[in-house]
Amino acid sequence: MAAGPPFTARARTDARDWLIEADEPLAGLQLRGGGELPGIIASPALLELVRKARTYGLRLARAIRAQDDHEQVTAWVEVMPCEHGDGCTIGVSNWQSTPLPDDGGTEATEARIAVARHLAELSARLGPRQELLAVEVRTAELEDVAGRMREALGSPWTEFALLEGNAQRQPLHWRLLDGARLRLPGSERHWKAHLVPLGGAEPGSAGFELYLVADEPPVDTTPPAEADEKGAPGMAVGREIAPVLRQPIARIIANAETIRTQLAGPLAEEYSHYAADIATAGEHLLALIDDLAALEVVEDEQFTTAPDRIDLADLARRAAGILRVRAGERGIAIDAPKPGESAPAIGEFRRVLQILLNVLGNAIRYSPEGSQVWLRVERDGARSRVIVADQGEGMTEDQQARAFAKFERLGRSDSGGSGLGLYISRRLARAMRGDLTVESAPGQGARFMLDLPADEGA
C-alpha cells in the first residue's frame, strides 16, 4: 500500500458542510469563489465530495477541479468523515493552479449558458437582489409555481424553491446558487439552477437571468381532453393545442440545431444554412403559439385583470432593463425615466410589463441601428401615461388605423412577429380600463401611449 501523500493543506468541515477552518491555498479559493470562512463550501465539486463522504461515512479521495474569477485549480483531495458523522477532515495535495485562458473561459461559459437556455423549463429575469421580474415556463408541471412567482414579483426567487442541503432562505451570493440543486413545489423532479449575471463592471449589478434545468426528462402529463362548455369551438389554442405543439416543435428546433452545428457529421455549408433556417422558423412558430395562447386568454369574456397599485415609471425602467441587451445589439440607446420620477397608476403589474415589453420590443426591432428610444411618463388628472417614442420610419394615418388589428404586420415579411402583439396589448390595456394608442407621421418616428387610471391615493 502506498503511503498517503504529504498534504499541502488541511481543512475541517462540520455537519452542515460548512468550511470551519482551512489552510491556504484552500482558504483563498473559498473566499475568491464568493464563499465565507466559516461558511458553506463554495466550490461545487468539493461540496459534493464532502457531502458524500459525510453521508456515506466513507473515506473518499478524488481529483477536484475548481475555478474562481481568474484561475483554474486542480488538486488531489482526500476527505475523511469524522466518527460521529458530524463533519469531515480534508487533506489536499498536488495543488496546481493555472490562470484561466481569457477567451477559452468566456467561450466555455457562453456554451454552458447556451445549453442551459436551450434546456431550461423555467426561465426568469431577476433584478440585482435576485428579485423576480418576469417568469416563463415550458412545462405544465411548473405552471403553479410560476403563477405564484408572478404574483410575488419583487420577492427573491429562492423563496419558491427548496435548495438541497441548505436551510437558508435569503438569497445567497449568486456564485453559490449557480449550479445549486433544488426541488420545486409541484414537481417530483430534481432541478439545477443556472444564474447568468448581467452588467459589465460588476457581475450581477444589472440583475440576472435564471434558468432551471431538470435532471430528468419531463413526465408526459398531457392532461386528458376535457369538454369545456365555456370555450367556443375553434378557440382552444392555449389550453389544448399549444402544449401539444410545443414539444414537437422544440424537437424540430433541437434537431435542426444539431444539424447546423454539424454534430451528426460534417456537412456542406449550404445545408448547415438550411438547418439554421429551419431552427429560426421553428423559434418563430413557438413564439406564434405563445401569442395565440395569449390571444385566447384576452379574448375570453371571463378575462379580468388585477387592480395592482403600480408605478409606470418603475415599470418603464424595468422594461428598459430587460431589453437593454437586445437594444445594445442593434446599437440602440434606451432613455428610460430617471430614478425618482414616478407615475402611480392602477393596473395589473405583469400585464403592464407585458405591454411595455411588446411596444418597446417593436421599437427596438424596427428602429434604425444607432438610433434612440425614449420612455417618458406623464400624469394628467385622472390618467397616468407612459410613452414609448422611437426614431423609426413612422406610420401613415392608414397604417396607424390598421396597426392594432389582429394579424396585421403592416407589410413586413421578416420573421419577427405574429402580428398579434399590438392587438393583444391594446386588449390588455382596455381590460385595465386604459388604452393603447399611437401618434405618428411618415419619417417622424412613432409615439405609442399607454394610458391607465391614475392611482389617486398615491
Next chain:
Amino acid sequence: MTGDAADSIERLLRDELTRGDAVIADARPVLRYFLSHEGHPLFSEAMVARVRGMMLDIASQLLHAEAEGGEVRDRAAYVAERQEDLASALIENGSFLAHAQALVIEADLAERLQARSGIDAVLPLLLQELAARDDEATAALAMALLAAQARFMQNCRRMELPMQELPGDLFHAALMALRNRGGAGIELIERRLRASYDEGASRLGLIARAITGLGDEAPDALAIDRAGPAIFASALAMASGQERSSVVLSFAEGQFARLLLVMRASGLEHAAMERQLLFLHPDHRLPLAFDAMSAERARALLFAAEAERGGH
C-alpha cells in the same frame, strides 16, 4: 364444480396468460437486439458473461461479510442461496452496470493494445518513469499503482470485482442493496465495511492521484502509447469533465464521434488526436472538418448529450 369456482379458475388462467404474454413481449426486443448485434463487442457473449460474473462476485463478497458477521456455519451454502438475487438487485442499478461494462472494455482494450502495439497493460512507459524517480513518495505511488494494475487485469480475467475497488458512490450503493435485503445485524457489518474503505487506495484512486501529481509531464497522460489505456482514460475524463466510464465506452466500436469529442474536449490538437487514433482505431481517419471544433464546443456538446440522456 360450482360456477364461481370455474370462474375463478378461468380468471387465474387468463391472468397467467396475460403475464406470460408480457414476458414474451419483453423478451422479444431483447432477443432481436442480441441477434441483430451479434458480433458487436458491446453485446458480445463474453461481455455479458463478464459483467454478470462481476456482479455475482460483488454479491458474494457482500454476503460473505454478512455471513461472517452473523456467525453462519455453512457460509458457502448461505452465499450460494442468496447470491443470484442480490446480483440481480445490483444489475438493476444502471451506474453499476455502466461501471462493470467500462472495466471489461478497458481490460479488453489493454490486452489488445499489448498484443497489437506492445503497450504494456500493467507497466506502461509513464509508470516506468515515475517508478524510477528519486522522489520517494512518487516512486512508492507508482509501485502501488503497478500492483493495482496487475491485480485489475487478473481480476478481469477471473470475472472478479473486489468491493474495495469500487468508486465511493457504488460502494455505498452496494451496501444499500445489502441493507435492503434486511439481514440480521446488518448495521454493524455495514459500519465495519465502511470503515475499511479507502477510495484513494483503489486502483482508480491511485491513477487519479498520480495524474494530479504529474506536473510538467501531464501531457504524457493524454498519450495512450505512453500512459497505457488505464491512465489515458482517467486523464481524458479529468480533462474533459466526463465520467470515466463514459470515456472508456467511447473507446468501443461505434462510438467514434464520442471519442473525437472527448479528445477535443480534453484539449488534444489535430496531430495528437491522429496519434491516439492510430492505436485505438487504426482503420479510421480523423475528419478534416473536425479541426473547426473548439475544446469548449466539444465539451458543450458532450454535456448536452448527457443532459438529453437524462443526466446521471
